[in-house]
Amino acid sequence: MTDIDIYPTRDLSYDFLGLRFESPFILAAAPSTDNLEMVRRAFQMGWAGAILKTTSIEGTRVDLAYPMMSTFNHDGKKLFGMGNIDLISEHHIDNVEYNVRMLKKEFPEKIVAASIMAGRKEDWQRLVERLEAAGVDFIECSFSCPQGNIGEDPGKMLAQSIPATELTARWVKEAAKRVPVSIKITPHVTDIVEVAKAVKRSGADALTASNSLQALMGIDIRTFVPYPQLNGRSTYSGMTGPAIKPITLKTISEIARNVDIPILGTGGASTWSDAVEFMAVGAGVVQFCTAVMHHGFRIIDDLKSGMSQYLDEMQFGSMKDIWRKALPHLVTHDELPRRTVRSHINDPLCIECEACYVACRDGGHMAIDRRPTRIPVVSEDRCVGCGLCEYVCPVEGCIEMRVQPMN
Amino acid sequence: MLLTPQQAVTESQRCLYCFDAPCTQACPVHIDIPKFISMIKSGNVIGAAKVVKSSHALANVCGKVCPEEIFCQSVCNRAKQDTPIHIRELHFFATQHEAKNGFASLREFPKNGKKAAVIGAGPSGLGCAFELSKLGYDVHVYDAKGLGGVPKNSIPAFRLSEEELGSDVDLLARHFHFHETSVDSEAFARIRQQHEATFIGVGLGLDKRLGITGEDLKGVYPVLEFLERAKENGSRSNFGSRVVIVGGGNVSLDAAATAKHLGAKEVTLVYRRSEMEMKVWKSELLEAKKLGVQMQFLAQPMQILGEERVRGIRCRRTRLSEKVDSTGRPVPVEVPNSDFVLDADAVVVAIGQQIHAEFVHFFERTKQGFIKVDEAFQTSLPGIFAGGDAIAGEGTIVQAVAQGKQAAHSMHEYLKDRN
Ligand SMILES: Cc1cc2nc3c(=O)[nH]c(=O)nc-3n(C[C@H](O)[C@H](O)[C@H](O)COP(=O)(O)OP(=O)(O)OC[C@H]3O[C@@H](n4cnc5c(N)ncnc54)[C@H](O)[C@@H]3O)c2cc1C
Ligand SMILES: Cc1cc2nc3c(=O)[nH]c(=O)nc-3n(C[C@H](O)[C@H](O)[C@H](O)COP(=O)(O)O)c2cc1C
Numbered sequence: 001m002t003d004i005d006i007y008p009t010r011d012l013s014y015d016f017l018g019l020r021f022e023s024p025f026i027l028a029a030a031p032s033t034d035n036l037e038m039v040r041r042a043f044q045m046g047w048a049g050a051i052l053k054t055t056s057i058e059g060t061r062v063d064l065a066y067p068m069m070s071t072f073n074h075d076g077k078k079l080f081g082m083g084n085i086d087l088i089s090e091h092h093i094d095n096v097e098y099n100v101r102m103l104k105k106e107f108p109e110k111i112v113a114a115s116i117m118a119g120r121k122e123d124w125q126r127l128v129e130r131l132e133a134a135g136v137d138f139i140e141c142s143f144s145c146p147q148g149n150i151g152e153d154p155g156k157m158l159a160q161s162i163p164a165t166e167l168t169a170r171w172v173k174e175a176a177k178r179v180p181v182s183i184k185i186t187p188h189v190t191d192i193v194e195v196a197k198a199v200k201r202s203g204a205d206a207l208t209a210s211n212s213l214q215a216l217m218g219i220d221i222r223t224f225v226p227y228p229q230l231n232g233r234s235t236y237s238g239m240t241g242p243a244i245k246p247i248t249l250k251t252i253s254e255i256a257r258n259v260d261i262p263i264l265g266t267g268g269a270s271t272w273s274d275a276v277e278f279m280a281v282g283a284g285v286v287q288f289c290t291a292v293m294h295h296g297f298r299i300i301d302d303l304k305s306g307m308s309q310y311l312d313e314m315q316f317g318s319m320k321d322i323w324r325k326a327l328p329h330l331v332t333h334d335e336l337p338r339r340t341v342r343s344h345i346n347d348p349l350c351i352e353c354e355a356c357y358v359a360c361r362d363g364g365h366m367a368i369d370r371r372p373t374r375i376p377v378v379s380e381d382r383c384v385g386c387g388l389c390e391y392v393c394p395v396e397g398c399i400e401m402r403v404q405p406m407n
Numbered sequence: 408m409l410l411t412p413q414q415a416v417t418e419s420q421r422c423l424y425c426f427d428a429p430c431t432q433a434c435p436v437h438i439d440i441p442k443f444i445s446m447i448k449s450g451n452v453i454g455a456a457k458v459v460k461s462s463h464a465l466a467n468v469c470g471k472v473c474p475e476e477i478f479c480q481s482v483c484n485r486a487k488q489d490t491p492i493h494i495r496e497l498h499f500f501a502t503q504h505e506a507k508n509g510f511a512s513l514r515e516f517p518k519n520g521k522k523a524a525v526i527g528a529g530p531s532g533l534g535c536a537f538e539l540s541k542l543g544y545d546v547h548v549y550d551a552k553g554l555g556g557v558p559k560n561s562i563p564a565f566r567l568s569e570e571e572l573g574s575d576v577d578l579l580a581r582h583f584h585f586h587e588t589s590v591d592s593e594a595f596a597r598i599r600q601q602h603e604a605t606f607i608g609v610g611l612g613l614d615k616r617l618g619i620t621g622e623d624l625k626g627v628y629p630v631l632e633f634l635e636r637a638k639e640n641g642s643r644s645n646f647g648s649r650v651v652i653v654g655g656g657n658v659s660l661d662a663a664a665t666a667k668h669l670g671a672k673e674v675t676l677v678y679r680r681s682e683m684e685m686k687v688w689k690s691e692l693l694e695a696k697k698l699g700v701q702m703q704f705l706a707q708p709m710q711i712l713g714e715e716r717v718r719g720i721r722c723r724r725t726r727l728s729e730k731v732d733s734t735g736r737p738v739p740v741e742v743p744n745s746d747f748v749l750d751a752d753a754v755v756v757a758i759g760q761q762i763h764a765e766f767v768h769f770f771e772r773t774k775q776g777f778i779k780v781d782e783a784f785q786t787s788l789p790g791i792f793a794g795g796d797a798i799a800g801e802g803t804i805v806q807a808v809a810q811g812k813q814a815a816h817s818m819h820e821y822l823k824d825r826n
Binding site: 001003004005006007008271272273295296298299301302305306308309310395396 | 460462813
């Protein structure tokens with residue numbers, strides 16, 4: 001017996017890229033979208049859309065190596081960061097075309113997108129044409145697969161070259177007669193704004209920012225073989241998951257502040273509040289990969305419920321009210337206000353661990369003094385207001401930074 | 408104890424988020440426990456409360472007093488690694504957060520034009536009434552004692568406050584018509600006539616008697632009367648300084664703890680078997696012991712002493728025999744020449760209950776005298792369904808709610824088939 005719904009559901013739908021999204025929550029190109037049955041299940045469970053895992057022209061060799069996963073286990077959070085040495089899908093365009101057709105037929109209201117990767121101009125264009133014919137809603141182009149590449153320059157990602165990015169994006173855009181195209185870029189560049197401008201110049205409709213980060217996930221300190229371990233060998237991984245969220249936020253905001261182009265956010269989102277943050281710095285929709293690989297499609301329930309609750313609480317009429325809300329607050333360092341700030345310890349909340357004391361003593365300005373009561377006290381003279389202690393303190397609200405009145 | 412937000416988040420982070428989770432299976436109303444816990448973790452506390460409340464009509468009541476040690480928490484997989492998740496406390500944290508911030512508004516339940524009756528407004532009746540209302544029925548609830556049943560009238564206030572009960576029933580009450588009246592045989596016949604389907608959730612309510620001399624002396628109380636009086640009069644109640652409780656179940660422990668809370672100096676529990684055989688939740692036993700309740704195990708009351716008022720109770724030692732009874736527990740036998748007297752200003756008899764409602768004579772009943780139902784909770788009278796303690800003896804709130812809910816769906820099916 002399933003329970004009867006007793007609460008009204010809030011409409012989270014809105015338009016983006018000329019398409020109607022049921023909610024901002026879509027699946028990123030990854031294993032979860034590489035199989036028809038899995039995407040079906042995701043749609044039935046409430047995901048608004050999916051980007052089918054990156055496909056290629058028939059005959060393209062995809063030479064996978066296993067095991068491909070590893071983790072950044074931080075402080076007991078096993079999947080704080082996740083590493084993979086996966087490549088693009090083993091399924092070629094014929095298979096993906098079929099999946100697009102089936103999914104659009106069964107779920108006309110869902111967004112069905114596909115990700116592509118190729119080398120030659122005609123292959124890029126052929127992929128676009130065939131997907132358009134199959135009825136895809138938009139196309140994402142992987143310019144940033146961190147392992148292997150089919151670009152001109154071995155060991156380099158397409159999106160690391162500004163001319164190559166612009167040129168290839170132009171080919172794709174030229175072929176796309178009906179549907180929008182998004183270019184999935186990498187944060188591994190000196191100036192992300194330059195890349196975004198190149199995409200904009202190409203005429204492509206949007207940017208997907210960004211992708212996994214190249215990383216060395218860890219090393220077995222007894223055998224010295226790094227992870228993942230393949231019979232004594234290893235290689236660099238693409239790191240995803242919560243650990244990369246701050247980097248993605250920076251990438252998205254940097255693009256949004258400088259280039260007028262729609263952005264699809266990906267990289268480190270696990271919860272509805274992460275999605276709010278992504279949208280607040282300029283993402284139009286938010287893609288999920290690692291969080292789904294960890295907990296399954298069922299996380300969609302909290303994503304939608306939490307987002308609805310949040311909109312109610314903020315009295316926002318639409319999802320779009322979140323868009324870019326954080327950007328006006330972002331300035332360069334020299335534009336920041338210069339004020340006198342002092343740390344303040346709320347004595348009644350203190351649990352006497354003295355963590356703030358030792359942090360300030362050895363990593364701050366020796367501005368916190370011990371007391372016989374074990375409740376530390378901040379020296380007004382020595383405290384510069386750096387804010388370290390606030391984050392070291394295990395008790396929420398115990399230490400706060402107070403702005404001193406001007407004198 | 409209500410968790411602080413920080414405690415709740417820390418505890419929620421320990422949850423393994425099992426798939427097809429054993430905790431959910433073990434919960435009689437099948438609350439999606441990993442889901443609501445993950446919502447607490449993500450900061451979506453109202454969403455968490457909604458998950459709980461979508462499955463459970465008495466979410467706050469059970470958040471406070473559900474015996475998690477026999478349900479969800481007893482099967483928590485985390486316990487295989489270290490200690491189980493404090494599921495009930497997380498549940499209560501979420502539902503209280505919602506109750507305190509104003510009930511989230513419910514959607515409209517389109518009416519289907521049919522009338523249904525619910526007799527008894529305890530957990531089973533309320534569970535059924537709310538479910539019927541979700542299904543579109545015009546629901547009429549009858550109970551002489553207000554809304555809440557045992558949780559309202561008998562569960563001691565120090566375990567479940569009026570506000571906590573209110574945080575559930577205030578919301579439910581908007582979804583049916585309430586008639587504050589007792590239902591006798593005549594009224595039952597009338598209600599049956601006027602409604603397309605009827606649910607009986609009359610619970611038990613009648614204390615069993617010891618059947619020994621002195622039971623009618625002043626100061627001897629059937630346990631429900633004792634608990635109800637204590638709840639009604641609060642700290643003004645006075646039962647004297649030495650209280651003897653007879654019985655070995657949770658209800659006797661509640662009575663013992665109540666006596667202690669009211670200031671009795673010596674509270675003694677007399678039970679004819681040993682601690683092993685008590686049908687109690689460990690947490691309640693521990694609590695009673697902590698309060699200083701003394702236990703006289705292997706003792707059988709023989710006579711209540713006193714002229715007009717009780718002054719003591721004569722008991723006889725027992726020992727456990729090889730024979731077992733229908734509950735699988737060894738039968739106690741009396742030890743000759745072992746009588747002893749406990750002084751008492753009050754004696755509380757808590758040895759079980761029977762159905763009180765007089766109209767149950769209409770129904771076929773089980774050997775123990777409970778209303779007989781089939782697997783769809785239908786009684787021997789077509790169109791009349793029953794659930795809760797009245798069909799199986801003293802159970803738990805969550806089981807009663809679950810049965811009321813299931814019965815509502817059976818009633819719905821029953822009426823569908825007839826149209
Ligand atoms: C002291 C005590 C403590 C308990 N503590 C817990 C606990 O902590 N946790 C837990 O899960 N369970 C506890 N239980 C068990 C739990 O309360 C019951 O299993 C549950 O209340 C059963 O619900 P019910 O709806 O079947 O019956 P009840 O709660 O008994 O409700 C029946 C209702 O029917 C009404 N009624 C009876 N006859 C008529 C009539 N003729 N006309 C109209 N109305 C009528 C009564 O007034 C009553 O309100 C406790 C029980 C007791 C006695
Ligand atoms: C195992 C694995 C395979 C992936 N395969 C692809 C792929 O084929 N194409 C692509 O564009 N991105 C691929 N990605 C990247 C994801 O789409 C996503 O951008 C990335 O995981 C960051 O998001 P997350 O932190 O939500 O996981 C893959 C990621 C993982 C973990």
